[in-house]
Amino acid sequence: MDNTTRYERLRERYLNGDLDRRRFLGLIGAAGLAYGVQTPFARHALGAVEEVRFDGWGGVVSEAFRKYAFDPYTAKTGIKVVDGTFGGGDEYLSRVKASQPGEYNIAHLSGVFDYARYHGLGLTSVLNEGNIPNLQYVIPKLVDVFRKVTDGTLSCVPYDYGTTGLAYNRKHISDDEMKEKGAKILIDDAYKGKISGWADWRTRIWFGSLQTDQDPNGATDMDAVWDAIRKHRDLSLKYWSSGAELMSLLAEEEVYVTEGWSGRIYALQEQGHDIGYMDPPNGYGWQECLFVIKGSPMEACEELLNFMLAPETSIAVAEGQNYPPALDPRKVDLGSKIPTLPAFDPSGTLEGLTFANPAYWNGHEQEWSKTFGRIQKGY
Amino acid sequence: MTVEAREARQPWILLTPAVSAVLLLLFVPLAFIAVYSFWLRTATGADQVGFYLDNWREALGDAFYRDILLNTLKIAAITTVFCALMGYPAAYFIARSRGNKAILLLLLMLPFWISYIIRTMSWINILGVSGAVNSALMALGVITEPIQMLYNEATVILGLIHFLLPFMVLNVYVSLEGIDETLEDAACSLGATRWQTFLEVTLPLSLPGLAAGGLLCFVLAAGTYITPLVLGGPTDAMFANLVFEAIITQLNWPLGSALSLMLLAVLGALVLLYNRYLGMAQLMKGLG
Incomplete structure (x- = not known):
């Protein structure tokens, strides 16, 4: 039984008329007495939840979470939120795999395919949606899309979405040229040495599929895709492996064109850099979620998720990281900045975005990640 | 218990904490890695426990891994040679300086106060398209367009030299400090020039320090993965990057374990060779 929401539950029962005033006050008094007489060690003895660990991407997102979700959550429940960071989903999965159950609790993960990977490794939990x-x-x-992976249940709540599109320096590449060439500009000899790309096998294959006019969720000619990836490699100055590196390469004009994460490119534009951003047809859409790992204290995590999903928190985080929140614009007023963010869908249907099909990508993960690793190194 | 027996036991009692630490923190994890290398990665990313030779067959038989290993050893060797060429004069200068030796040694240690990653990334601000060198050359009118200097094998080696040079200087310095200067005076008094004295007396006596520094530089360079990641181009990967990829990106811990043991075996063989011909005592002296 979780005690963190005791007051709220009692209050709700009282307001619903399930409890009379005398009994409500009596129960609150009893809870206060029990709290007053317990020693500082009582929590340990009872095995009560003292902290929840959250891991995310760090930076402004963590700051927003801390201010709008973690601190109010701790003030209300007394449960401390330990805030960790990771550099990428793969790295985090390795850490979770090496950990003891319960060591890691909530993670800000990207992509449905990651959700499916965690499910494949038996790391999913079952959320009580009534608590969120x-x-x-x-x-x-x-x-x-998450329900489909875990047979109707949820181990996460969606949190934000974005795209990996084409980012280009407007001083050297015009909007018209981008429209004309689309994803193929990444394999255009004219920009040899001024091209970059993410060192992520899924992204490379996605854009390789676009460059060879294939469906990114169902390429049939993989040889052509690998050839496109090789060509991109040979024309590239370097692969980037973090958002900070992507921004540095574009801001310092080391490269003129690369794929980029919509929020990061928006941040560059906000800083005054003349960087254009374009989602080509069938561009790479993705969503991020707050994932609860198996073995976590569920009620404490569910309540924290509820704090994090609160519109004021979601909107503050979205404005900080420049990715639209998962909140439905038909149900929540998202303010003035979010509708200006790249990838934002005012209809709330997301029909214009193409997401990765987890079955297709995870089905080839072992083979393709290995092959890309070799091609990346000149093979 | 006799006095002799107690005295015989004493060193072992004193060694117990150190031996326990080495066993727990080095040999036990290594044993885990060795066991892991015989497991298999399943399609979901989970590990299949058992005794399979597939990872070893792949690690030892695949030309891809052999080529990257050879390239890694080549880069480590080039780095070591440059460290020796640049580090020896610096160490000699410090060892032979009179009044300001402490300050020079402090300056040598100063880079260690800054994170290795930050030091590596600093080259982007120096050699980048809008970095210090290009900006200076353009301001002076030497060039009109920035030169692309970053993200190739040369910058990887440059970053490694930047990281490893202090290790070489310290080792050579310790070796030079141990040389009796009267030997050099004796050579001069017997008619040798300063250059001959250096070649015939100082250099041979300081070779163990140079070798110790070389070994450290080589082993550390061969095991690095951050430098090629930050300063390398698309194809500039080293062997440690393959281990990282296998374990982190592909979640293939068994193959990653086999690869890391392979690198350990190659570098271990080099250390054994060094020990066979020069002995570990010199290395300990350099590290101390």
Whole structure:
């Protein structure tokens, strides 16, 4: 039984008329007495939840979470939120795999395929959605894709979405040229040495599929895709492996064109850099979620998720990281900045975005990640 | 218990904490890695426990790994040679300086106060398209367009030299400090020039320090993965990058374990060779 929401539950029962005033006050008094007489060691003795660990991407996102979700959550429940960071989903999965159950609790993960990988490794939990009332504000399409992976249940709540599109320096590449060439500009000899790309096998294959006019969720000629990836490698100055590196390469004009994460490119534009951003047809859409790992204290995590999904928190985080929140714009007023963010869908249907099909990508993960690793190194 | 027996036991009692630490922190994890290398990675990323030779067959039989290993050893060797060429004069200068030796040694240690990653990334601000060198050359009118200097094998080696040079200087310095200067005076008094004295007396006596520094530089360079990641181009990977990829990106811990043991075996063989011909005592002296 979770004690962190005792007051709220009692208050709700009282307001609903299930408890009379005398009994309500009596129970609150009893809870206060029990709290007053327990020693500082009582929590340990009872095995009560004292902290929840959250891991995310760091930076402004962590700051927003701390200010709008973690601190109010701790003030209300007394449960401390330990805030960790990771550099990438793969790295984090390795850490979780090496950990003891319960060591890691909530993670800000990207992509449905990561969710499916965690499920494949037996790391998913089952959320009690009744404890997360703010889930009602989330775009249904974002929730449904997760349900499909875990047989109707959820081990996460969707949190934000974005795209990996084409970022280009407007001083050297015009908007018209980008429209004309699309993803193929990344394998254009004219920009040899001024091209970059993410060192991520999925992204490379996705854009390799676009460059060879194939469906990114169902390429049939993989040899052509690998050739496109080789060509991109030979024309590239270097692969980037973090958002900070992507921004540095573009801002310092080391490269003129690369794929980029929509939020990071928006941040560059906000800083005054003349960087254009374009989602080519069938561009790479993705969503991020707050994932609860198996073995975590579920009620404490569910309540924290509810704090994090609260519109004021979601909007503050979204404005900080420049990715639209998973909140449905038909249900929540998202303010003035979010509608200007790249990838934002005012309809709340996300029909214009192409997401990775987890079955397709995870089915080839072992083979393709290895092959890309070799091609990346000149093979 | 006799006095002799107690005295015989004493060194072992004193050694117990150190031996326990080495066993727990080095040999036990190594044993885990060795066991892991015989497991298999399943399609979901989970490990299949058992005794399979597939990872070893792949690690030892695949030309891809052999080529990257050879390239890694080549880069480590080039780095070591440059460290020796640049580090020896610096160490000689410090060892022979009179009044300001402490300050020079402090300056040598100063880079260690800054994170290795930050030091590596500093080259981006120096050699980048809008970095210090290009900006200076353009301001002076030497060039009109920035020169692309970063993200190739040369910058990887440059970053490694930047990281490893202090290790070489310290080892050579310790070796030079141990040389009796009267031997050099004796050579001069017997008619040798300063250059001959250096070649015939100082250099041979300081070779163990040079070798110790070389071994450290080589082993550390061969095991690095951050430098090629930050300063390398698309194809400039070293062997440690393969281990990282296998374990982190591909979640293939068994193959990653086999690869890391392979690198350990190659570098271990080099250390054994060094020990066979020069002895570990010199290395300990250099590290101390």
